[in-house]
Amino acid sequence: ADDGALTAIGGGTVRIRLSGAGWRTLLMEGGVFNAEDPAFSAGCSAATIIDHVNVRLHVVDDDICHAYVPLSYSEAMIHFWKTAALSLTL
Numbered sequence: 001a002d003d004g005a006l007t008a009i010g011g012g013t014v015r016i017r018l019s020g021a022g023w024r025t026l027l028m029e030g031g032v033f034n035a036e037d038p039a040f041s042a043g044c045s046a047a048t049i050i051d052h053v054n055v056r057l058h059v060v061d062d063d064i065c066h067a068y069v070p071l072s073y074s075e076a077m078i079h080f081w082k083t084a085a086l087s088l089t090l
Helices: 021-029 071-087
Strands: 003-009 011-021 045-050 053-061 064-070
Touching: 011 021, 021 053, 021 064, 021 071, 053 071, 064 071
Parallel strands: none
Antiparallel strands: 003 011, 011 064, 045 053, 053 064
């Protein structure tokens, strides 16, 4: 929805800021990593696959997670997450 930001950081990678109380639920859509595990907390990072795309995750704090995705898939991932967010109870 309106919670987040997109930042091109070079090297063919885009940082997407997922924020708000529902970022963990959103990451579970199309993902194989248990982002809802409380141990995945501030300072933790993970490499995973979401909707067939390699994604790196970094938890900033309880309400913010940065997702690093390949530039070539960034528009598709943003679309995927926007669509998923509309269908989830976050």
